Amino acid sequence: MTFVAKPKAHHPKLPLNEIGLTRRDYEGSVSTLCAGCGHDSVSAAIVQACAELSLPPHRFAKVSGIGCSSKTPSYFLNKSHGLNSVHGRMPSVMTGSNLANRELYCVGVSGDGDSASIGLGQFAHIVRRRINMLYIVDNNGTYGLTKGQFSATNDKGSTSKKGAPNLYEPIDLVSMALQLGATFVARSFSGDKHQLVPLIKAGLRHKGMAFIDVISPCVAFNNHKGSTKSYDHVRAHMQNVVNADYIPHHDEITADYKPGSKEDINMPDGSTLRLHKLDDQYDPHDRVGALNYVQRSAETGDVVTGLLYVDPKAADCHDVMDTIQKPLNQLSEADLCPGQNPLDSINAGFR
Amino acid sequence: MSVSYNDFVIRFANVNGSGSASANGMFAKALFRMGIPVATRNIFPSNIQGLPTWFEVRVSEEGYMGRREGVDIMVPMNAETLVEDIASVKPGGYLVYDNSKPLPKHLRRDDIHEVGIPIATMLLPEFSDPKQRSLFKNITYLGALAGLINIEFDVITGMVATQYKGKDALIAPNIRALEIGRQYAYDYLDAPLPIQVRRSDKVGNRIMVDGNAAAGLGSIYGGATVCAWYPITPSTSVAEAFEQHANRLRIDAETGQKKFAIIQAEDELAAIGIVIGAAWNGARSFTATSGPGVSLMSEFLGLAYFAEIPAVLWDIQRAGPSTGMPTRTQQSDILSAAYASHGDTKHPLLFPSTPKECFDFAADALDLADRLQTPVIILSDLELGMNDNLSEPFEWDESRRYDRGKVLSADDLDQLDVFGRYLDVDGDGIGYRTYPGTHPDKGAFFTRGTSRDEFAAYTESPDAYQRNMERLLKKWDTAKTLVPAAEISSGKSRVGVLYYGTTALPMPEALDLLEPEGVILDTCRVRAFPFGEEVTAFIDEHELVFVVEQNRDAQMRTLLITEGDFSPAKLVRVNYYAGLSISADFIQQSVLEYFQANKLPRLTEVKS
Numbered sequence: 025m026t027f028v029a030k031p032k033a034h035h036p037k038l039p040l041n042e043i044g045l046t047r048r049d050y051e052g053s054v055s056t057l058c059a060g061c062g063h064d065s066v067s068a069a070i071v072q073a074c075a076e077l078s079l080p081p082h083r084f085a086k087v088s089g090i091g092c093s094s095k096t097p098s099y100f101l102n103k104s105h106g107l108n109s110v111h112g113r114m115p116s117v118m119t120g121s122n123l124a125n126r127e128l129y130c131v132g133v134s135g136d137g138d139s140a141s142i143g144l145g146q147f148a149h150i151v152r153r154r155i156n157m158l159y160i161v162d163n164n165g166t167y168g169l170t171k172g173q174f175s176a177t178n179d180k181g182s183t184s185k186k187g188a189p190n191l192y193e194p195i196d197l198v199s200m201a202l203q204l205g206a207t208f209v210a211r212s213f214s215g216d217k218h219q220l221v222p223l224i225k226a227g228l229r230h231k232g233m234a235f236i237d238v239i240s241p242c243v244a245f246n247n248h249k250g251s252t253k254s255y256d257h258v259r260a261h262m263q264n265v266v267n268a269d270y271i272p273h274h275d276e277i278t279a280d281y282k283p284g285s286k287e288d289i290n291m292p293d294g295s296t297l298r299l300h301k302l303d304d305q306y307d308p309h310d311r312v313g314a315l316n317y318v319q320r321s322a323e324t325g326d327v328v329t330g331l332l333y334v335d336p337k338a339a340d341c342h343d344v345m346d347t348i349q350k351p352l353n354q355l356s357e358a359d360l361c362p363g364q365n366p367l368d369s370i371n372a373g374f375r
Numbered sequence: 376m377s378v379s380y381n382d383f384v385i386r387f388a389n390v391n392g393s394g395s396a397s398a399n400g401m402f403a404k405a406l407f408r409m410g411i412p413v414a415t416r417n418i419f420p421s422n423i424q425g426l427p428t429w430f431e432v433r434v435s436e437e438g439y440m441g442r443r444e445g446v447d448i449m450v451p452m453n454a455e456t457l458v459e460d461i462a463s464v465k466p467g468g469y470l471v472y473d474n475s476k477p478l479p480k481h482l483r484r485d486d487i488h489e490v491g492i493p494i495a496t497m498l499l500p501e502f503s504d505p506k507q508r509s510l511f512k513n514i515t516y517l518g519a520l521a522g523l524i525n526i527e528f529d530v531i532t533g534m535v536a537t538q539y540k541g542k543d544a545l546i547a548p549n550i551r552a553l554e555i556g557r558q559y560a561y562d563y564l565d566a567p568l569p570i571q572v573r574r575s576d577k578v579g580n581r582i583m584v585d586g587n588a589a590a591g592l593g594s595i596y597g598g599a600t601v602c603a604w605y606p607i608t609p610s611t612s613v614a615e616a617f618e619q620h621a622n623r624l625r626i627d628a629e630t631g632q633k634k635f636a637i638i639q640a641e642d643e644l645a646a647i648g649i650v651i652g653a654a655w656n657g658a659r660s661f662t663a664t665s666g667p668g669v670s671l672m673s674e675f676l677g678l679a680y681f682a683e684i685p686a687v688l689w690d691i692q693r694a695g696p697s698t699g700m701p702t703r704t705q706q707s708d709i710l711s712a713a714y715a716s717h718g719d720t721k722h723p724l725l726f727p728s729t730p731k732e733c734f735d736f737a738a739d740a741l742d743l744a745d746r747l748q749t750p751v752i753i754l755s756d757l758e759l760g761m762n763d764n765l766s767e768p769f770e771w772d773e774s775r776r777y778d779r780g781k782v783l784s785a786d787d788l789d790q791l792d793v794f795g796r797y798l799d800v801d802g803d804g805i806g807y808r809t810y811p812g813t814h815p816d817k818g819a820f821f822t823r824g825t826s827r828d829e830f831a832a833y834t835e836s837p838d839a840y841q842r843n844m845e846r847l848l849k850k851w852d853t854a855k856t857l858v859p860a861a862e863i864s865s866g867k868s869r870v871g872v873l874y875y876g877t878t879a880l881p882m883p884e885a886l887d888l889l890e891p892e893g894v895i896l897d898t899c900r901v902r903a904f905p906f907g908e909e910v911t912a913f914i915d916e917h918e919l920v921f922v923v924e925q926n927r928d929a930q931m932r933t934l935l936i937t938e939g940d941f942s943p944a945k946l947v948r949v950n951y952y953a954g955l956s957i958s959a960d961f962i963q964q965s966v967l968e969y970f971q972a973n974k975l976p977r978l979t980e981v982k983s
Contacts, residue, residue, distance in 0.1 A: 080815065082814060082815045082816070082819060083812045084812075085656060097821070102819065103816065104812070105809070105810075105811035106821040106822065107652070107682075107822040107823075108821065108823040108825070109648070109652075109678060109824070110648075110674050110675060110678050113644060113645070113648045115645070115648075116644065116645040116646075116647075116649045116652065117649070117651060117652035119603075119638065120603065120648065120652025120653035120656065120660065121811070123600075123652075123660075124600070124601060124654075124655075125658075125810075127812070128656075128812050145641055145645075146641070146644075146645055146648070342636075345633060345637075346631075347632060347633045347634075347635075348630065348633060348634050349630075352635070353653075353810060354657075355598075357776065360598040360634065361595075361596055362595065362625075364770065364771050366624060367771055370592065370620075371582050371769055
């Protein structure tokens with residue numbers, strides 16, 4: 025972590041966005057994560073996406089669970105309220121928050137331990153409930169804060185820093201999200217802001233559950249020889265697929281690379297991660313097709329990235345429940361309390 | 376033979392799922408509508424169909440609503456439990472049974488009265504459908520009872536008409552079944568029996584309702600907009616009642632849309648998480664559960680305590696530990712609720728005794744949680760939650776305003792030079808909060824379960840941590856002045872009795888039973904934790920205080936000793952925990968035994 029405080033003064037010539045704010049207005053406090061941690065890149069991508077979208081920086085509800093990833097809501101959007109809750113339970117807290125005020129942008133940040141192990145049930149059920157939110161998993165395949173245990177997204181056979189192999193099958197949250205009915209499912213990489221920032225923008229604008237699994241390797245505990253999440257290993261095992269991050273419903277999303285190309289990513293430690301893009305034939309509106317594609321690619325060790333599935337006409341939880349447009353937390357006594365009259369007839373019914 | 380009026384216990388033994396509940400309910404309601412105080416108890420198995428179930432009605436002109444030992448009239452409709460059902464009848468009592476098949480000889484008792492009615496035989500020519508015949512058995516014995524104990528017949532037939540409104544074809548056969556039973560009683564039995572009912576004026580304007588329905592309704596009135604829950608007996612009907620009333624009372628007139636949100640969560644952890652998330656974002660929210668759910672919610676309750684987020688939790692207690700007896704009543708979550716979670720945590724508790732109090736406390740708890748910015752747990756139980764209880768009618772003071780606690784608006788923030796979420800500006804231990812999204816530049820803060828300073832910044836400073844924990848204690852002292860005060864009746868005795876929740880039901884009768892024995896007790900009905908000064912004063916002013924509760928380990932007594940520093944020797948435990956509700960007889964006997972064993976002077980003697 026750095027001990028250098030962020031300067032309070034802004035450069036006078038920082039560019040302003042449509043609502044007259046600079047990117048600094050979207051930042052948070054100084055990160056306490058390891059120098060070069062991929063999670064900080066995700067936070068920076070969130071800052072950039074929100075600034076470029078000119079969203080009011082105080083109109084967010086940031087919720088997280090526990091772990092390295094869950095510390096990050098402190099590091100972006102400090103004009104918004106954040107809630108660092110309990111391990112694996114971000115989804116339920118975010119559900120409540122969204123029920124209370126449907127007008128806020130909901131950003132939930134979780135990790136692979138948080139969402140794929142202790143909170144797997146909550147992950148599954150918030151996807152089912154279609155909460156209108158951006159759900160980001162900073163996925164590094166390891167428990168960083170407790171110093172390097174395997175997480176449930178770590179591949180079978182991948183080894184720990186001390187050389188012990190992981191004996192169990194990995195859980196793929198992207199496949200689960202697709203299967204459970206998420207209406208926006210993406211995978212990205214913390215080092216590729218050209219891909220990640222547009223995905224975050226699209227996710228924030230998506231109505232319903234937008235899930236982004238962001239591969240964010242742990243420089244401290246999961247970047248050694250033998251780990252399938254190390255940069256070297258990933259680079260050596262990447263297979264080329266064609267990128268398909270063209271999203272007709274969200275014109276903001278653009279990418280530097282063209283369909284049919286591949287992308288080498290330079291990581292903080294100087295290694296390279298080659299992300300595989302989807303091919304021209306890929307249909308991001310075919311949920312079952314997407315699921316098959318992801319599963320088949322996993323069989324051969326490929327890392328599939330991009331916007332894998334989107335249903336632009338999705339309904340959210342409030343639509344499903346038919347709740348009033350006005351946020352529930354702004355309803356007054358006049359809206360909520362029926363008064364003595366109906367109580368008289370209710371009493372009569374109990375006589 | 377002398378006739379007694381409006382003073383007996385009747386018990387119906389049925390098979391779970393046989394349709395007996397509606398006939399039994401009509402029996403109790405008919406007496407209630409005749410102005411006679413009744414208390415009903417369903418004693419049912421953790422099962423949907425096929426197992427034994429009992430329905431007991433305590434009929435009491437005196438208004439005694441507690442359970443009483445011994446059965447005066449037994450109606451055994453379940454062959455499986457016939458042996459114990461016959462054995463449960465008090466000597467001199469009545470066995471009203473279907474004698475289409477004769478009673479086995481070895482079961483007959485010569486100290487009780489057998490009243491045989493050939494229900495199955497009589498129904499055979501009347502109803503050709505065997506299923507209908509079986510259902511109408513229940514109605515027929517209701518008709519017979521009407522003749523036997525003098526229930527006003529038009530009260531019952533009136534209820535049939537109301538109950539089957541819209542299914543009019545069912546009205547005539549039901550009334551026919553009632554008449555068959557009643558006519559048989561008149562024609563062939565010595566009706567009416569010496570145990571009878573007669574119209575009374577003792578009900579007044581009271582209603583008959585279960586506590587869970589009252590809790591759900593009270594949550595509507597209290598302004599709850601988010602309900603998140605996970606099904607668990609005996610709490611489920613709280614959320615169901617909330618939904619039922621909300622679908623009528625909380626629909627926006629213009630759009631037809633809902634002014635509430637209900638989530639049946641995937642488990643209790645998610646339920647309380649949703650409640651906490653909603654409350655953090657400024658919506659009044661609650662959950663309902665039972666003991667196992669409180670265990671599951673404990674981690675979250677610690678977060679809400681430490682991060683100071685309001686939450687309301689109904690715990691409809693049942694018999695534990697573990698799965699225990701899910702359909703039996705206890706007051707055994709006192710300690711697990713009071714100290715739910717790890718670290719130094721404690722939560723305000725409310726103890727309702729009646730449905731009216733469930734209604735009132737539902738709204739009070741939402742106010743308290745907002746005011747104190749902390750979880751508030753309401754400890755009801757199966758006895759109160761799932762049985763129809765006589766209750767004062769629900770009332771809402773139109774001048775009442777919700778207390779949303781210390782919440783700053785955008786305008787408030789503009790007036791403010793310094794905002795610190797955990798600054799104790801007013802000296803009551805409670806800081807000012809803001810809802811997310813309130814102001815573009817001011818008032819945002821980061822909520823966390825880790826230690827922080829007065830400005831919500833993360834810190835592990837020993838001083839800052841301890842300062843915060845001390846402030847939470849100051850807030851606890853503030854809570855003592857805000858929670859409902861105990862109900863105290865004092866000045867008659869040096870010995871007191873302290874109780875709470877449904878243990879209040881048999882207490883008037885227990886006191887009346889003790890008085891002829893020379894034992895007079897002052898009373899303290901605790902309604903909340905933390906204990907107010909009045910509770911401390913009550914215990915200080917008495918030489919001895921019986922603490923009567925429905926658990927094995929004297930949990931309230933432990934709480935009093937721990938939190939009030941009272942001498943354990945002074946607090947005498949009286950504990951019933953077998954899963955039925957505590958009876959006046961049990962309280963009387965326990966108190967008398969203590970007096971005898973310790974050679975205590977009878978209070979009437981001390982007085983003189």
